Amino acid sequence: MGAGEFLDLTDPATFVRHEPRDYWQEIRSQHPIYWHDSPGDLPGFWVVTRFSDIQTAYRNAKFLSSARGTVLDVLLHGNDSASGKMLAVTDRPRHQQLRNLMLRAFSPKVLGPVVERVEQRTRSLVASVVDVGTFDFAAEVAEHIPMTTICDLLSIPDGDRAELLKWNKLALSADSEEVDDLDSLIARNDIVSYFMDLAKHRRENPGDDVITMIASTQVDGELLSDEEVALNCYSLILGGDESSRMSAIGGVKALAENPGQWAALRAGAASLDDAVEEVLRWVTPAMHFARTALIDLEIAGQKIRAGDIVTLWNTSANDDETVFPDPRTFDLARKSSKHLTFGHGPHFCVGAFLGRAELRALLSSLAGSVRSIELAGNPSRIYSNFLFGYSSLPVNFR
Numbered sequence: 001m002g003a004g005e006f007l008d009l010t011d012p013a014t015f016v017r018h019e020p021r022d023y024w025q026e027i028r029s030q031h032p033i034y035w036h037d038s039p040g041d042l043p044g045f046w047v048v049t050r051f052s053d054i055q056t057a058y059r060n061a062k063f064l065s066s067a068r069g070t071v072l073d074v075l076l077h078g079n080d081s082a083s084g085k086m087l088a089v090t091d092r093p094r095h096q097q098l099r100n101l102m103l104r105a106f107s108p109k110v111l112g113p114v115v116e117r118v119e120q121r122t123r124s125l126v127a128s129v130v131d132v133g134t135f136d137f138a139a140e141v142a143e144h145i146p147m148t149t150i151c152d153l154l155s156i157p158d159g160d161r162a163e164l165l166k167w168n169k170l171a172l173s174a175d176s177e178e179v180d181d182l183d184s185l186i187a188r189n190d191i192v193s194y195f196m197d198l199a200k201h202r203r204e205n206p207g208d209d210v211i212t213m214i215a216s217t218q219v220d221g222e223l224l225s226d227e228e229v230a231l232n233c234y235s236l237i238l239g240g241d242e243s244s245r246m247s248a249i250g251g252v253k254a255l256a257e258n259p260g261q262w263a264a265l266r267a268g269a270a271s272l273d274d275a276v277e278e279v280l281r282w283v284t285p286a287m288h289f290a291r292t293a294l295i296d297l298e299i300a301g302q303k304i305r306a307g308d309i310v311t312l313w314n315t316s317a318n319d320d321e322t323v324f325p326d327p328r329t330f331d332l333a334r335k336s337s338k339h340l341t342f343g344h345g346p347h348f349c350v351g352a353f354l355g356r357a358e359l360r361a362l363l364s365s366l367a368g369s370v371r372s373i374e375l376a377g378n379p380s381r382i383y384s385n386f387l388f389g390y391s392s393l394p395v396n397f398r
Contacts, residue, residue, distance in 0.1 A: 006034070006036065008039070009047065009072070010036075010038050010042070010073075010076065011385065012384050012385045014385065015383075015384065015385060015388060016383055020315055021319055021328060024313065024315065025328075027316065028050055028319075028320060031049075032049050032050045032053065032300055033300045033302045034046070035047075036311075045290070045308070046304060046310045047311055047313065048299060048300070048311065048312050049316040051320035052320075053299055053300045054312045054317045054344075055344050055345075057291065057310065058344035058345040058347065059344065060297075061092065061095075061346045061347065062092075062294075063294050063295050064291035064293060064297075064310060065091050065291060065292045065293075066088065066089055066090065066291060066347060067080075067084060067091045068080060068083060069083070070291070071386050072288060072290050072385060073385065073386065075309050076309075082231045085225075085228045086235050087102055087350070088235050088347065092346070097219045097220050098219060098232070099346075101217055101219055102214075102232060105210045105214065105236070106354060110210065111357075114152055115357045117152055118145065118149050118361050119361045119364075121144070121145065121148065122145055122358075122361040122362050123368075125145065125365075126141065126366060126370065127365075129397055131397070132397075134394055134395070134396055135394070135395065135396075135397075136392050136393060136394055137252050137393040138249050138392050139392065143165060145244065145245075145248065145361075146244035146245050146248070146355075147165045147240075147245070149354065150236055150241055151164070153240075153354075154209065154233060154236065154237075155209035160194070163194075164194065164237065167188075167191050167194075168187070168238065168242065169242075169391075170183055170186075171184055171188045171191065171242075191234050192227075192231060195234055196229075199211060199226045200226055202215055203226075211229065211233060214232060236351065243285045243349075243355060244354075244359070246283060246389030247283045247359055248358070249379075249390045250285070250388075250390065251279035251283060251359065252362075252366075252393060253375070253393055254279065254283075256373045256374055256375045257330075258330045262373055264332060265363065266371075270333040272360055272364055273360070274333055274336075276360050277336045277337045278330065278331060278336050279359060280341040280355075281336045282318075282330055283341075283389065284315045284388065286341070287314060287315040287388050288311045288315070289312050289347075290309060290311045291312065292309055293307060314341060315388060318339045323338065324336060324339075342355070372397075372398045373395060373396075373397060374395060374396045374398070375394065376394040376395055377394030378394075379392060379394070380392040
């Protein structure tokens with residue numbers, strides 16, 4: 001493969017016009033780590049594709065920093081404005097202090113009632129679309145599970161939830177090429193502004209909710225500012241909604257395309273827990289995370305310079321043949337819990353338990369009431385170089 005055959009990973013349309021799995025399979029074997037030039041005056045970056053190299057890089061938080069940003073688009077245009085304030089873009093020791101705080105929001109005591117509501121809501125949503133004919137699973141089911149769950153966790157007023165979903169769907173992806181970067185920036189700012197106002201309100205009117213807890217707990221001897229509270233709530237909304245929504249849509253698409261696997265799950269030949277992990281591996285909604293090298297170092301024989309951007313492609317790692325036998329086969333009985341869908345190391349996703357619970361509730365509800373899942377039209381893939389998934393999925397549940 002010559003340099004001219006490398007795909008432009010800065011272009012969101014790349015992941016609509018091409019099949020990523022085909023690309024990464026060839027790259028892993030021929031160019032497991034390579035330098036990617038960016039268009040115009042934007043900086044280039046390293047592309048890391050093998051499971052072992054990516055896992056090692058995630059562990060190396062001391063010299064591969066998250067503080068400048070963890071998403072390629074942000075890093076290409078400078079530093080993340082939330083650096084040092086939001087958990088995802090903070091290094092130790094501040095990162096560990098913030099992480100301990102955010103983990104309180106995902107404690108078993110807090111999540112117990114939330115997961116019960118997830119299960120009830122999912123059963124009701126699935127029951128409402130069985131035998132109704134063709135419907136859009138993305139709009140009628142998937143959009144109503146993760147966002148509502150995170151909003152329940154944060155005690156978001158019911159009247160505000162539709163607007164939050166609209167902003168969230170623009171923050172890191174788009175339904176078409178016509179949506180530009182400014183739309184995404186405005187959406188992200190709208191979310192942060194909303195949570196700034198809500199943080200102030202909860203400080204003045206404290207309750208028994210997660211935002212009040214975040215706003216009233218000291219970190220390193222001080223309360224978080226309203227901006228810090230807002231940014232960490234923004235992070236929960238983005239991660240909790242987008243990733244889970246894409247996993248649900250992609251999982252149902254895979255089940256429709258693999259009826260034998262669906263039959264195996266319904267018959268008990270594959271466990272729900274194994275099925276959840278395989279769906280997460282198969283879909284890998286967050287295609288990459290990025291880091292910035294703090295010192296000169298080496299990855300897979302390549303010399304990385306201090307200041308270089310390093311992108312870690314989970315979507316390639318989760319298809320790595322050296323880790324997952326026959327990875328291009330969707331196999332719900334596969335033991336694939338070592339996937340990197342939630343990241344790895346110090347920045348492993350704090351919401352992983354809740355994401356798994358949502359997906360488990362969906363698969364359980366489907367298995368209990370749906371005999372067959374059929375595609376009823378062409379799914380629409382989202383435009384993003386960070387998230388992979390579909391904005392619509394016409395199906396028929398019988």
